[in-house]
Amino acid sequence: MNKGISQKRAALITGGAERLGKASALKLADMGYDIALHFNTSAKNAISTSEEIKKQGVGCEIFAGNLGSEAETSHLLSKAQASFPHLNTLINNASVFSPSQFKNEEIKDFSVNFDINLKAPYILMNQFAKTIKKGQIINFLDTNIAKNKITHFSYLLSKKTLLDLTKLAAVDLAPSIRVNAIAPGLILPPKGKDDAFLNERAKDIPLKHKGKITNITQTIEFLIHNDFLTGQVVFVDGGEHLI
Numbered sequence: 001m002n003k004g005i006s007q008k009r010a011a012l013i014t015g016g017a018e019r020l021g022k023a024s025a026l027k028l029a030d031m032g033y034d035i036a037l038h039f040n041t042s043a044k045n046a047i048s049t050s051e052e053i054k055k056q057g058v059g060c061e062i063f064a065g066n067l068g069s070e071a072e073t074s075h076l077l078s079k080a081q082a083s084f085p086h087l088n089t090l091i092n093n094a095s096v097f098s099p100s101q102f103k104n105e106e107i108k109d110f111s112v113n114f115d116i117n118l119k120a121p122y123i124l125m126n127q128f129a130k131t132i133k134k135g136q137i138i139n140f141l142d143t144n145i146a147k148n149k150i151t152h153f154s155y156l157l158s159k160k161t162l163l164d165l166t167k168l169a170a171v172d173l174a175p176s177i178r179v180n181a182i183a184p185g186l187i188l189p190p191k192g193k194d195d196a197f198l199n200e201r202a203k204d205i206p207l208k209h210k211g212k213i214t215n216i217t218q219t220i221e222f223l224i225h226n227d228f229l230t231g232q233v234v235f236v237d238g239g240e241h242l243i
Helices: 019-030 043-054 070-083 107-131 153-173 195-202 213-225
Strands: 010-013 034-039 060-064 087-092 135-140 177-184 233-236
Touching (some): 019 034, 019 213, 034 043, 043 060, 060 070, 087 107, 107 153, 107 177, 135 153, 213 233
Parallel strands (some): 010 034, 010 087, 087 135, 135 177
16 A cells, blocks of 8 residues: 555545446555445445455445435535545546437436536535535546537536536635546446457557556546646547547
């Protein structure tokens, strides 16, 4: 374990049971953070991840909650703080990702994407700002925020808006709270796809290869340690956003 950071710190990670959320949780645990691990339907994975985290010598509690529900989201941060009063980091990782096009989608598609991808981070960031004297927030975006792809219309719109929230909050919450974001590219395949899918797509990006989960966790560590960064978006995407 990296002892460079005091163990009297804790992080709340939404969607922390699997994929990039799990990787983020394990990285922060390795850095000495206690972990408040949120999940919605992945209870089995949440329990398994929490056991991995505890093996690193830090505390971990799991918290179930539907981020599509304003009521459930509104109670999440206070529950995490009750378990970990030294909470000082919030990572908004959870999101929904489903194909939709503007001319064909219904208002429910818009609502689901904005409730989980934008409203939930907004609520958590707002509550965090009211109760944390000094800390930081990291939001997960998407490399496609730099483009105008229409295959996942409401999803991308919600992530573009979360980008603006990141920047506005960085100004409003400074200097006590830093707010940054990570925009991943070809790191993990969408559900139902495999690495062959990513490898084929990677042929069209500048660095010509897919990324690794460690590329994300290295970025988390960088953002946490660099105390002169706020309002920044790190595109971990092999240059995909440039083309």
